[in-house]
Amino acid sequence: KNQVEQSPQSLIILEGKNCTLQCNYTVSPFSNLRWYKQDTGRGPVSLTIMTFSENTKSNGRYTATLDADTKQSSLHITASQLSDSASYICVVSAGDSWGKLQFGAGTQVVVTP
């Protein structure tokens, strides 16, 4: 069973609207949680990295939240743009597993004009 579950699998939003992506994880012990953006056919690019003590972090129009108690994270996209169309991947790092990041399957976001 995947230790990182993302929802929804995909969503379509109108340009200018906001959306929120969810990530639930069971990875333990927890070290950090990362959100990546992956354009089709390209490598993922990091958006945010959050450690246990951080509960929110922003990168432009992207805001990530973390609740380490409930093991949930969200990525909020504000005022979406066409260039936000991509797959958003949640990645969790375990504190005792060097090199073993747990990847979610990603949420495919399509922004339409």
Next chain:
Amino acid sequence: SQTIHQWPATLVQPVGSPLSLECTVEGTSNPNLYWYRQAAGRGLQLLFYSVGIGQISSEVPQNLSASRPQDRQFILSSKKLLLSDSGFYLCAWEEGQANTGELFFGEGSRLTVL
């Protein structure tokens, strides 16, 4: 600044043929290097990682192998490709000794085995 290069970008190979994907990193020393495979609708699967020259750890038994002949060079190989080897392969690096550091990915290599 650091950069990562991965090639070829796309590859179409017949079953049973060999494979070589290459990845190089510039602008850093002694990076941790990774090979991942990404299947459609699935999360990235770690194939190999390396903490130094000649040091390779394999996560998934398969007909693929990896080598690190130089500090900033990571190669993914196969002697005989299978249909199931088709996929999107990603090389990545992070600062050495930094499990909590940021992971930087290459542009990916799309392999189709026919």
